[in-house]
Amino acid sequence: MKLQSEDLLKDLELIGLSKLQASVYLTLYVLKEAPANTVAEVAQIHRAEAYRILKELTRIGAVEQVISHPVRYRAKDPNETLENLLAPFTQQLSQLKAVRSRILTRLSKLPSLKGGADFDDGFEQLGGNQALKRMKTMIDNASCEICSAAVVSQDPFMLTKSFYRAVDGRNVKAKVLLNFSRRDLEAVKRLKRSERIVRKYSDKVYSRYLIVDGKEIVFSSAPTVDSREVFLYTRNQRFIEHYYRSFELLFNDGTPIDEHIQTLADQPTPDNN
Numbered sequence: 001m002k003l004q005s006e007d008l009l010k011d012l013e014l015i016g017l018s019k020l021q022a023s024v025y026l027t028l029y030v031l032k033e034a035p036a037n038t039v040a041e042v043a044q045i046h047r048a049e050a051y052r053i054l055k056e057l058t059r060i061g062a063v064e065q066v067i068s069h070p071v072r073y074r075a076k077d078p079n080e081t082l083e084n085l086l087a088p089f090t091q092q093l094s095q096l097k098a099v100r101s102r103i104l105t106r107l108s109k110l111p112s113l114k115g116g117a118d119f120d121d122g123f124e125q126l127g128g129n130q131a132l133k134r135m136k137t138m139i140d141n142a143s144c145e146i147c148s149a150a151v152v153s154q155d156p157f158m159l160t161k162s163f164y165r166a167v168d169g170r171n172v173k174a175k176v177l178l179n180f181s182r183r184d185l186e187a188v189k190r191l192k193r194s195e196r197i198v199r200k201y202s203d204k205v206y207s208r209y210l211i212v213d214g215k216e217i218v219f220s221s222a223p224t225v226d227s228r229e230v231f232l233y234t235r236n237q238r239f240i241e242h243y244y245r246s247f248e249l250l251f252n253d254g255t256p257i258d259e260h261i262q263t264l265a266d267q268p269t270p271d272n273n
Contacts, residue, residue: 015085017062018181020045024053025062029075033066036073049268060084092206103239124233131218131231138212142172147211147247149202152180152188172196175251179205182264189261200254211244219243 012022027043028034034042040050054073057063061084066072075081103123126134139146176199180188191199208231209219217240220231234240255263 015082016060016088017085019183020049020053021057021062024050025057025075025081028054028057028063028073029078033072033074035070037070039073046268052267088204089206096207122234123236126218126231126233128229128231131220131229131233134231134233135210135218138210138216138218142212143170144172144213146172146174147176147244147251148174148209149177149205149247149250150179150208151205152178152184174198175247176200177202177205177247177251177254178257179203182267185261185264188257199257200251201257201260202250202254204250204253209243209247211240211247214240214244216240217243 008026009019009022012025013019017025024039024043024045027039031038031042036050036054037047039054040047043050045053054063058065058073062076062081063073064076066074107123174194174197176197178188178199178201180201207220209217211217215237216233216235218231218233220229
């Protein structure tokens with residue numbers, strides 16, 4: 001029995017659920033309340049997989065347990081569930097709005113200089129295609145270190161050879177933070193390996209940014225690069241230092257990418273029969 005529309009599943013994935021989590025949540029929402037074996041049967045997945053996903057959904061506040069024998073599960077109120085799922089995005093948006101406010105305040109206090117303002121202290125707006133070209137130029141001109149964060153499924157640029165040109169035969173190191181799920185596994189496995197590139201996984205990466213040599217940055221609250229998004233480019237050192245510190249905190253807390261690849265690979269394959 002097919003209970004779910006593809007559009008609804010995709011929307012739930014956009015706000016943070018995996019495809020399997022979205023499927024189990026929608027199944028339980030339609031059933032109202034059910035034990036794990038019933039959820040597994042209706043969702044057409046293995047029982048062990050259903051238990052694992054239900055625990056994950058309980059942990060993130062989308063599902064609650066009902067004390068009974070056997071234990072039953074109930075989908076939480078959709079408003080509460082969406083509030084829980086959107087909380088990380090809301091927090092980041094709030095932080096970015098605060099950064100925007102500080103930028104505008106500081107820009108308004110900058111003195112006017114004869115011959116024009118100092119470009120190194122200012123911010124340049126870039127459309128999505130312009131931002132992509134600027135990122136490629138920054139990477140090609142890197143001389144020391146590249147720091148990058150991206151959501152793999154929404155940023156194909158991270159999977160191209162051009163990203164690694166700067167480290168081939170040059171004294172340039174790269175730190176890369178990637179947020180990816182099982183559906184991205186094969187693409188991530190194919191990423192070029194290099195002793196100069198250290199990749200880590202972080203589920204706290206929601207937006208796209210690139211810092212090169214600690215001297216320039218392109219960033220946006222958007223996870224992807226397309227013609228509709230507006231990015232900012234700057235050489236403002238105080239701003240870059242702030243972003244770099246945030247990147248270092250996430251990078252230090254990140255999971256080595258091979259370790260996360262193994263974790264995803266060890267997960268049981270959903271039984272669709």
